Amino acid sequence: MDKMVDNLLDVETQYTAAVEKIFTAMNDIGKKHTYKKNEIFFDFKCDEQNILLIESGTFAFYRQPDRLLIQETSAPAIFGLVMVPHKPDIIISAHSKLSVRSVPRESALRIIEQEGMWYEVAIVLGRIIKVYVERDINLIARDAYHIVKHHLNLLKSLPIEERYSTTAVKFITSRSMLSRSRVMDILKKLNDGEYIIIKNGILNKINFLPDKF
Template sequence: MERTLNNLMDVDAEYAAAVERLFAAMNGIGEKRTYKNNEAFFDFKSNEQNILLIESGAFGFYRQNDRLLMQETFASAIFGLVMVSHKPEVILFAHSKLSVKVVSRDSALRIIEQEGLWHEVAIVLGKIIKVYVERDMNLIARDAYHIIKHHLYLLMSLPVEERYSTTAVKFITNRSMLSRSRVMDILKKLNDGEYILIKNGILNKIHSLPEKF
């Protein structure tokens, strides 16, 4: 049956199923690897031409020169469908125990072509585009409050065990260039004003965040 995407940016509902179909198609190939929390497992400067199927765990994209966390991704996920021509100074670190299947890019693309899975690839790439567009809209040329507001909603969206594993201050400072003192000051004011509920540094609830602060 012919399938179409009305809008590449409207991919949330189809993303999980698309990833599952791609994983299933590559079930019989590749090499399984595991990584420990905080272990680096991919450097963009390397010449590896592989696709990584992230089966379980979480990982982050870090800028090499200052270790700024640029993006965090959770399983199930596929990395490497598009290879950039230049070699960005970005390293991937595991944020938990990570289970990964490594498939040669040529083998993966051959299976995608044979199985007619370009629709699924389009959904995955559309999801990636959406994540980065939303991140840039919230972080570029915005004041400190809007950056913090964006990260509070991001933190609140995490599974409870993930959210309770880090303080709100650490979560935000690791993902932005804001100073710890600035983040702490705004969070304290939001907490005092009952816009959010933070206990022992952990974000428990967002009541209602104002548009401006």
């Protein structure tokens, strides 16, 4: 039992296999859609009863009134396993060309039950929780520097072509409530201190980001 619990909590290493198993089981049902970059493909205000299997691409959750970016996620991913009890002002937009399979919720749940895939569902939901807990730890009740530090690490983790397609200032301000001037001031000091290397606004390298600054 203890070994099973340990494995269940290891959501990061088991996530890809769990998603692939669910994808394979639902490969022959639902409808496949392709979305262009910046195209909105889900609105929480709509009463959709589908599970979305994000097969390729990058997408993000935005707060609709002010278009504040809440969270960015890459495929493979599954969305809709948990029903939202209310209708928040949140939309999901493609950040790149996106391939999505839309599966009726009842059909998806029936297959999950028939194939005994609740363990895989738990892994997927566990990773979602992990991502949002980490995000809250980094963004709630932290000072401006820690918010900038968190987003610099996110920016660094992106593929080179994506990292070079946006400035560090734009990347951070679009994902936080920090002002442009505050972000620029912190980035300038980090760059001057050679903690990071920024050229023409683009993050080239992170040498070292201290715990306090």
